[in-house]
Amino acid sequence: MSDHVLALDIGGTKVAAALVDGAGRLTHLQQRPTPHGDAEALWAVIAALVSDVRGAGSVAAVGVASAGPVDIPAGTISPINIAGVRGFPVVDRVGELTGLPVHLGGDGLCMAMGESRAGAGRGARFMLGMVVSTGIGGGLVLDGIPYHGRTGNAGHVGHVVVDAGGQPCSCGGRGCVETLASGPNLVRWARDNGWQAAPDADAKTLAAAAVRGDDVALRAFRRGAGALAAAVASAAAVVDLELVVIGGGVARAGAVLFDPLRGALGTYAGLDFLRDIEVAPAALGGDAGLVGAAALAREGR
Template identity: 65%
Template sequence: MDTPPNTTGLPPALTLALDIGGTKITAGLVDDAGTLVHRARLPTPRGDAEAVWAAVDALCTETLAAAGGRVRGVGIGCCGPIDRTDGTVSPINITAWQRFPLVERVTDAVGAPVRLHTDGACMAIGEWWRGAGRGARFLLGMVVSTGVGGGLVLDGAPYGGRTGNAGHVGHVVVDPDGHPCTCGGRGCVETVAAGPHLVRWAREAGWDAPAGADARDLAGAALAGDPVARRAFRRGGRAVAATIASVAAVCDLDLVVIGGGVAAAGDLLFDPVRAGLADHAGLAFLEDLRVVPAALGGDAGLIGAAALVLTGD
């Protein structure tokens, strides 16, 4: 597709954002006000490294064309671990990518500056910039979905740590003798609260689930009064609460924003989270800690990825 040249002499007003996860890859265009003006999505391929890259490349091409051929830059939120120093990614749930040179590939494909962070960090940044976390100085953003991820904003600025992986709260250990985790550890909150693990536990506890049932089906059963389904959400919510209490004590948080597919179950998750916090967050400086639902839904990661470019993070 031919695109007209930019003859205004002004920088392009749109940022290309990528949100790369183990289930889907989403690309978008975000304006300087943080408004998502274009979105495209593909499932994450299960093939080799180049098959996954081909999907990212196709989305970059389509989205760049929608922008008229030029963008201010590219912000990437990718499931981790990542290495911001060398621009590579080694996601636990995209096993074909090991030290994959994502920043280099995207830079070559788009021809614009590229910024990289974890998908959880981008969710947190998006909610802090334009969502439920506006104005918070010490914020944890959590995604509770197929996995559990997160990111931190500390003292009013995104915090990535030494390699860019700070805020990887899905691998806070809540059950030292629990199930093995894909990270190589055991008993991480992800093994308790993530959607597939909620379903696994409910099945083992006697939930008579239809074939292929997922966390949405489990939520429907819980809302209909199924006692096992409700226990599964209580168990998951209390594990999330224990994680929040630990991270809040270390980072002196004032706000936690929770999004993701499991969080969409609403009070089924949030009621046991808040009850769990009453048990676990007993320190006086945590008395004012608030836990709220995310406001931007699935767009938070794209908006946060764009903010990486706009702030130069």
């Protein structure tokens, strides 16, 4: 039997597919832009990628990471960031195409699984993986096992409320950590507080300004890091975490995010069992979702 798994990662910008071996190494990686507005257009992209990558070698199973929400019992996906795709039966469709077992996970959980099995989380039993980018997502690995929750959406830490009565969130709630610490919201706050930058400036631009010592940019990252620290401490108190691995575009800011985040944790993580939580940058970059999806399939999770 082949030790390779075919992994898919379905996101709002691109759909990626690869063969993944038992050590989490990717081969035959291919990707295409994500079509919007029609579920069958998305399926055409998925089917083409599956056929192309599968032709490169034999595989034992298929793992699918998808932007959420997902519905694991139903095997469907309804990504908020892919217009026109709601309740799409991806497990059944991929299974019919390949004749193989298909395992579905939310993209945050798959990121956490990838880092747990082959990245910065190796050896940790109780960890949270976070993706801090245009939005904020996450996934939990508890006692070494991926925790899907009731529907497959457990670990959605971006919607932990850290500012009661705060700004409305895209999820329909208010005061979520995403409203303070996502890339666009860091930039929005910085502009509202006097940061001068080009109209197309983004979180990467803001991070570069912070590295240069720009006061408003540094304040923006300290504010966002404080919100992340509050969310991390809250999640850790609920499930007794030992490690939080953070990836995504905003996390690439490096020390201007991680230093104030680690510092702020002391403000919120006051209980003895919370004081030794480690926070680490992700190691796998954009490959984490594929590696994690493959791990779900390989382990039958």
